[in-house]
Amino acid sequence: MLKRILATAMLVAMAGTAMAQEPRTLTIISHNVHKTAATGGDLATAQNIAGEWAERNNVTLNWVTLDIGPLHDRLLREMSLGETSVDLAVVLNTRVVPSVARLLEPLDDLMAANPIEDLEGISKGLLDATAIDGKRVAIPYRHATNAMLYNKAILDERGIAVPTSLDELLAAARAATHVREDGTRVHGLIITAETHVTPLQFLSAFGATYIAPDLSVHANSPEMIAGLTELAKLHQEGVIPPNATTYSLDELIATMREGRGVFAINPFARYTALNDPAASLYPGQINAIPYPTNVAGKSAANTEFWSWAIPGNSTQKELAYDLIRELSSKEATVRAALNGNGPVRPAAYDDPRIIEKLPYAAAEAVGLRDASIAIPAFDGAVEATALFIEEMHGALLGLKTPEQAAADLQTRTEALVAKSK
Numbered sequence: 001m002l003k004r005i006l007a008t009a010m011l012v013a014m015a016g017t018a019m020a021q022e023p024r025t026l027t028i029i030s031h032n033v034h035k036t037a038a039t040g041g042d043l044a045t046a047q048n049i050a051g052e053w054a055e056r057n058n059v060t061l062n063w064v065t066l067d068i069g070p071l072h073d074r075l076l077r078e079m080s081l082g083e084t085s086v087d088l089a090v091v092l093n094t095r096v097v098p099s100v101a102r103l104l105e106p107l108d109d110l111m112a113a114n115p116i117e118d119l120e121g122i123s124k125g126l127l128d129a130t131a132i133d134g135k136r137v138a139i140p141y142r143h144a145t146n147a148m149l150y151n152k153a154i155l156d157e158r159g160i161a162v163p164t165s166l167d168e169l170l171a172a173a174r175a176a177t178h179v180r181e182d183g184t185r186v187h188g189l190i191i192t193a194e195t196h197v198t199p200l201q202f203l204s205a206f207g208a209t210y211i212a213p214d215l216s217v218h219a220n221s222p223e224m225i226a227g228l229t230e231l232a233k234l235h236q237e238g239v240i241p242p243n244a245t246t247y248s249l250d251e252l253i254a255t256m257r258e259g260r261g262v263f264a265i266n267p268f269a270r271y272t273a274l275n276d277p278a279a280s281l282y283p284g285q286i287n288a289i290p291y292p293t294n295v296a297g298k299s300a301a302n303t304e305f306w307s308w309a310i311p312g313n314s315t316q317k318e319l320a321y322d323l324i325r326e327l328s329s330k331e332a333t334v335r336a337a338l339n340g341n342g343p344v345r346p347a348a349y350d351d352p353r354i355i356e357k358l359p360y361a362a363a364e365a366v367g368l369r370d371a372s373i374a375i376p377a378f379d380g381a382v383e384a385t386a387l388f389i390e391e392m393h394g395a396l397l398g399l400k401t402p403e404q405a406a407a408d409l410q411t412r413t414e415a416l417v418a419k420s421k
Contacts, residue, residue, distance in 0.1 A: 025060045026319055029075055029089040032065040033249075034306060036273070037142060037341035038327055044278040047335040053326045059319070067248075068092065068195065072382075079103040079311045088320040090306045091138055093129055093373065094381040101132035105310040108136055110321045117329045121345045129377065130307050138307035139324050143342040144267040145303040145367045146201040146291060147360065149274065153285040154186070154262050162287075166205045166294045169263070170230065176262035177239045188239040190261035192247050196385045197304060198265040199392050200374050203227035205293050205300040210388060210409075213376050215417050219388075220410035228395040228402035235396050245393050257281060265291070268364040272340030288360035290367045301371040305344065380420035387412050 032041070040046020054061050064086075066074060072095050078084040080103070091100070111119070116139065119127070126140035148169065155162065158176055163169040173188030180186060191198040200210060206227035209218045218224065234240045241247060241255075253273055255261040257280040264270075268288045277283040290299035308324045310317050326332060334351045337343040337358065346368075348354060349361045375381055375388075391409040394400035400408070 023058050023060065024316070024319065025062050026054075026087045026316060026323065027062040027064065027085050029064045029066065029071055029078075029086055031068060031071060031090065031306075033340075034090050034142060035063050035065055037336045037339050040339045042278070043272065043276055043339060045338065047339050049327060049332045049335050049339075050323065053323055057319075057322070075311070076100070076103070079313060081313060083315060084311050084313050085315075086311055087314050087316045088323060089309055089311065090141065091309045093126075093305050093307070094375050094377050094385070096130060096132065096138060096307070096309075097377050097379050097381065098132055099379060101135070101137045103312050104137040105312045105314065105317055106135040106137060107139065107310070107321065107324075110318070111136065114321070114325060116325050118345075119328075121330065121347055122328070123344050123346060126305050126307075126344055129305075138309040139328050140305055140307045140344040141327060141341075142269075142336075143303055143305040143344055143368075144197075144269065145301050145342060145364060145371050146198065146265055147268040147270075147288040147301075147363065147367055148291045149256065149264040149266055149270060149286060149288050151256065151259060151262050151282055151286050153282055154259060162289070163292055165292050169205075169292055170234075173234070173239050173263050174237065177237070184260060185238075186260055186262060187241050187255070188262050189234060190247070190252050190255055190264040191240060191244060192249055192252055192266075193240075193244040193392065193396060194246050194248060194389075196388050196392075197302060197374055199231065199396075200388070201265050201291060201300065201302040202231060204302055204372070205291055206230070207293075209372075211375055211384060211413065211417070213373070215376065215378060215421070217410055217413045217417060219391075219413055220406045225402050225406045228392065228405060231392075232395050232398060232402060236398065245396065256286060267342060268360050268367060269337075269340045269342045271358065271360050272338070289363050290370070299366055299370045301367040302374040303368070303371040304374055305342075378417070378420055380416045383416055384413055387416065 038050040039048045075089050078086045122140055130138040160172050160175050163172045177188035178186050193199050206223045208223040208227045211217055252264055256264050256274050259281055271288045274280055274286040275283050291301055293300050310320045333343045333345045333348050337348055337354050349365055354361050375384055391405040395402045395405035
């Protein structure tokens, strides 16, 4: 009898092991930067964190990479269905509002059963923003704090000093704009004005704020008008590329890697991709510094952050959560930073591997110190973003005066905020 019981128990255990090893597919929706952070992408020194987890667990990762707007549109459509094949997704902080949070899987029970390593080591401000109505609905993964990126080789070639103030930056960007002997046009400043983030970074150096954390609107401030005026001038002078309003992140990366841009507004973490020896013509020559202002000792830094979340109608919640646990560990955070991720654990900046490989670590710490959220999360945040882009484009392209664009943005956004309260 005992032998039969032992044999049965062994068969059950073997069956459980076999089931655990059955191949599975996990579908992930993200931007390509999150895939690169988790897998290393095409980086010569790739840290394939997610791939190693997938191999250990006999899982095939199906990455669906989309731009920011289409990504969230797709996720919302999927979460409105009775069931979705999407198992894991990234969400931008401005999209984590109550109406969306209700469609995400609360993670509290999963975390209680299988805790994330040193959860308290993740930035408290980011953690607080991903707990909605007392429920944790997402785990912060990547912060994108903007820096001033510049090509040191071209500055040296042109005899231009690295700027330490906003006025010096504007003068340097103008001086760096030129046409090479082969006819290649080099632009002094590259921004991705198809979105709101880098233009708001540019404007913040003038002291401008669009929407404050208390949802007060400051679009019509003298600082905003001064920044929009300068932005329009730079575009008219050819310092900013003529197609700035449609310039994508991929174009910015290619432009800087090829030396067709000298300064660029983008997150500190872009340093890794821009200096990749397998892809860049200027490996080791593109540096990152805090974005200068005209106030001594103070930088300007807009930041946004992304978090991992599980759709509430997903069918593989435990498996998806296990990958979140893997990607959120202390070691994985450091390794993702080596892939160019913005680590959400402040202690990661003290890791010798990051200090050795990422010379911008100390500079990013300064940027984080002075950082503010580009647009606060509220039910009208997506529409507020669209309003800003529309009016900013009007000023940039000369379709409106900066004064008129700022006034219209103030009126429209005040109405939106009032409706959203």
